[in-house]
Amino acid sequence: MNQAQYEQIKLLPKIDLHVHLDGSVKPDTIRDLAKSQGKALPVASENDDLTPWMQIDESCTSLVEYLSKFNFVLPFMQTAESLERIAEEIVEQAAASNCLYVEVRFAPILHTLEGLSASDAIKHTIAGLRRGEQMFDVKARVIVICMRHDSIENNLEVIDAARDYYGKGVAAVDLAGDEAGFPPGLHREVFERASKYNLPITIHAGEAGGSNNVREAITELGAARIGHGVRITEDPSVMELVKSTRTPLEMCPVSNIQTKAVSGWDTYPIRRFMEEGILVTVNTDNMTVSGTTMNLEFEMLAEHCGFTLEELAQLTRNSAEAAFLSEEEKSELREAVQQALQKLGL
Numbered sequence: 122m123n124q125a126q127y128e129q130i131k132l133l134p135k136i137d138l139h140v141h142l143d144g145s146v147k148p149d150t151i152r153d154l155a156k157s158q159g160k161a162l163p164v165a166s167e168n169d170d171l172t173p174w175m176q177i178d179e180s181c182t183s184l185v186e187y188l189s190k191f192n193f194v195l196p197f198m199q200t201a202e203s204l205e206r207i208a209e210e211i212v213e214q215a216a217a218s219n220c221l222y223v224e225v226r227f228a229p230i231l232h233t234l235e236g237l238s239a240s241d242a243i244k245h246t247i248a249g250l251r252r253g254e255q256m257f258d259v260k261a262r263v264i265v266i267c268m269r270h271d272s273i274e275n276n277l278e279v280i281d282a283a284r285d286y287y288g289k290g291v292a293a294v295d296l297a298g299d300e301a302g303f304p305p306g307l308h309r310e311v312f313e314r315a316s317k318y319n320l321p322i323t324i325h326a327g328e329a330g331g332s333n334n335v336r337e338a339i340t341e342l343g344a345a346r347i348g349h350g351v352r353i354t355e356d357p358s359v360m361e362l363v364k365s366t367r368t369p370l371e372m373c374p375v376s377n378i379q380t381k382a383v384s385g386w387d388t389y390p391i392r393r394f395m396e397e398g399i400l401v402t403v404n405t406d407n408m409t410v411s412g413t414t415m416n417l418e419f420e421m422l423a424e425h426c427g428f429t430l431e432e433l434a435q436l437t438r439n440s441a442e443a444a445f446l447s448e449e450e451k452s453e454l455r456e457a458v459q460q461a462l463q464k465l466g467l
């Protein structure tokens with residue numbers, strides 16, 4: 122790929138279906154929030170860069186280590202104002218990569234340490250996204266996360282809160298956290314309730330756990346999409362299941378390499394999945410923790426996996442298909458993607 126083609130990558134329309142709110146906070150925003158909330162920061166000078174506290178480096182050996190980075194930001198994300206600002210700024214960052222649509226996920230329970238309820242946390246995150254939508258002309262929805270280490274009782278409450286906002290900003294529910302320690306089956310009852318409410322479900326699986334978690338997520342938890350899923354390569358029958366059910370994979374290449382879900386770019390299975398006819402999408406996971414953007418994810422695929430502009434364009438078309446939107450909204454998004462691609466001669 123030459124310089125002109127890299128410029129073209131920036132212009133491609135994109136869609137991020139898998140981006141965590143608390144993993145995508147701008148370091149300068151944490152500095153402002155610490156000041157306005159009267160909380161201390163673990164740095165010597167006011168102007169020290171907070172990025173090293175918020176971003177993982179190549180030395181990361183596992184998902185659990187990666188997840189430890191989230192402890193730094195969460196104390197500053199316990200108020201209505203902080204959630205609204207951070208949500209709005211995610212839309213701003215998405216716009217900078219030319220995203221037309223984002224599904225921003227977060228776990229309301231992690232934001233209830235200073236008096237907000239799960240429902241309040243959802244309400245304010247939606248309000249921030251709405252502001253971002255207006256300002257940056259990017260469509261945005263929320264995916265509500267249940268945490269794997271949390272109790273069934275709490276997660277049932279989270280599902281109830283998500284239901285109240287379904288179609289009013291919330292698009293789906295998810296299960297995230299330490300996959301190796303907590304397999305999906307532990308939360309069967311939680312996702313039975315989500316299914317009863319007709320809430321669309323995506324589940325993080327096949328990242329730090331084996332392919333059997335993907336099977337369980339699809340066949341027993343009702344997942345309509347899978348977060349990551351890179352480890353389905355371990356079992357051809359699970360690859361077949363993903364393919365035959367047309368379950369989209371929300372792949373997050375930069376993050377997958379950092380958490381050691383895969384050993385490196387040379388073994389990254391995205392091209393293989395596409396050739397097998399699996400519906401793959403490409404996403405950021407955590408813009409700050411992973412130090413990535415949608416532009417960078419596309420550049421990495423061009424550089425390491427030889428993706429052409431046409432193949433990158435197809436990823437955006439796939440994401441439009443996989444979006445948790447009503448049929449009507451999905452057609453609009455498809456149309457917007459097509460128009461943007463046509464302008465680029467694709």
Ligand SMILES: O=c1[nH]cnc2c1ncn2[C@@H]1O[C@H](CO)[C@@H](O)[C@H]1O
Nearest residue numbers: 141143188191226227228297298325
């Ligand atoms: O790649 C991931 N796999 C599993 N869990 C994750 C990943 N990225 C973030 N979180 C978890 O989701 C929570 C809510 O956003 C984060 O606090 C983090 O614990």
Ligand SMILES: [Zn+2]
Nearest residue numbers: 141325348406
């Ligand atoms: Zn994730």
